Amino acid sequence: MQIRTHLTMLVRINSLIFWFGLSIICEAQYKRLELVLATPNKAIFGPDISQFYMYTNRSFEGQPSKPWQGGKYGYVRNPKRTTSGIIYSKFHEGVDIRPIERNSRGVPLDKVCSIASGKVMHTSRSAGASNYGRYVVIEHDWGYGKFYSLYAHLADISCTVGQSVRPGTSIATLGYTGDGIDRTRAHLHLELNLMISRNFERWYRRHYVAPNKHGLYNGINLAGIDISGLYKEHQKNPSITLPQFIKKTKPYWKLLVPNKGMPLIMKSYPWLAKNMADATNNPSWEITMSRSGIPLSISPHNKKVSSPTINWVDYSATPHSWNTRSRLTGNKDKAKLTAIGLRFVQLLMEK
Ligand SMILES: [Zn+2]
Incomplete structure (x- = not known):
């Protein structure tokens, strides 16, 4: 009995040392979050943030509207009137960034850049292969697990899988590929994600018949954090880490x-x-x-x-x-x- 107690204590102490050790090692190796904007649109830091976001087409209680707020991250879509006011029941996992330059035919010209240092992991070049249209996923490692930025609805992709990128490296041109978008609503859909499972494929095969064209970088396997909130927090406190931000x-x-x-x-x-x-x-x-x-x-x-x-x-x-x-x-x-x-x-x- 006593031996068991000792053993249990030993295991407890070991796991404690392991976790404390790991957290000390990890925190010492945290890299600074070098975050830049993904397009030339900088209005998120300006006096009128409505200029940062692309509107959505909304029809609510018979009233059509084009609210820019529908381009924000979070529960911003599908309004429902309730006794406690209007609430939004559809979640938007990223931000829809409005283009700032178009040619005479209205085609957007904005270049899309990597938001941080990392490695290109996935390029989906066929516009019809995903609701995201043409999209790119970049892996970032700041020392606390890998995070994935995702750039969707691209017109064309100028980077390749395996390529290393720096903050601001050009990877694509903003476009309007994917579901429910036309030229007037062309925008960059930008996400920053955690990966839910490294064994996504096995789970996917149990639940879906159609083949998974995107491997681990399927949107179902990526959970988007509040990227606009992160930009603002990062501007106030450039030494912020993602665990600190997420835990808030x-x-x-x-x-x-x-x-x-x-x-x-x-x-x-x-x-x-x-x-x-x-x-x-x-x-x-x-x-x-x-x-x-x-x-x-x-x-x-x-x-x-x-x-x-x-x-x-x-x-x-x-x-x-x-x-x-x-x-x-x-x-x-x-x-x-x-x-x-x-x-x-x-x-x-x-x-
Ligand atoms: Zn979007």
Whole structure:
């Protein structure tokens, strides 16, 4: 019994040393976030940010409009009138950046640049192969797990897979390829993402019939962080790191999953780990999620669950499905995973 206690303590101490050691090593190796804008449009830092964004075509209660706010990141689309005012139920995972230069026929001329140092991982050159139209994905490594910037609706692509890029390296021309865009609404859709799973393909094959043309760089496997918020934070504090920025996001739900070993995503993003001193034979992991589905932290938990279970949800007077991209159902302080939600959790937990 005593030996077991000692062993348990040893394991606990070891895991503590491991995690503290890892976090010290990681933080010492954090690189400065050198972030630049992706096109010549700099209005995000100017007095009129409406000039940064491309509008969306909206029809609400019979009224057509062209709100620039529809180009922002976040829940900015599909308005619904509720007793507590108008809320937006459709999530936009990036920003839609308006072109600033067009030729006499209205074709945009803006060059698209890499927002930071990195390596080109994916170029999708066939306009019809994705809702993104022609798109590029660049991998960035600032020392806290890999992040992926994505540039969509491009007219043409001038970079190649494997190419190293610097902040501001030209990679493409802004365009209007992809679903639901025409020349007047030409824009750059820009995202900065976490990768949900390194084993995306296996999960994809279980759920889809059509072949995956984009490998790990399929939009389903990339979770976009608040890139406009990051630009503004970075301008105020150039030494900010992405873990610091992401951890400021408000939690919306917490999920318990059975402990079948450390989730892969914790290895990809070690800063997600919290309270690791308690990680000894913990029957479950608790994952804290944002409204849009960005994991914010993962900690060991003592409650035993046989399948993924919602452990907490933020109070909402409107249906949780509107706030969570249909991953949860229910309202007020009650929520359950939907079939869509369960599939998302399966991807998140993919081994
Ligand atoms: Zn967009």
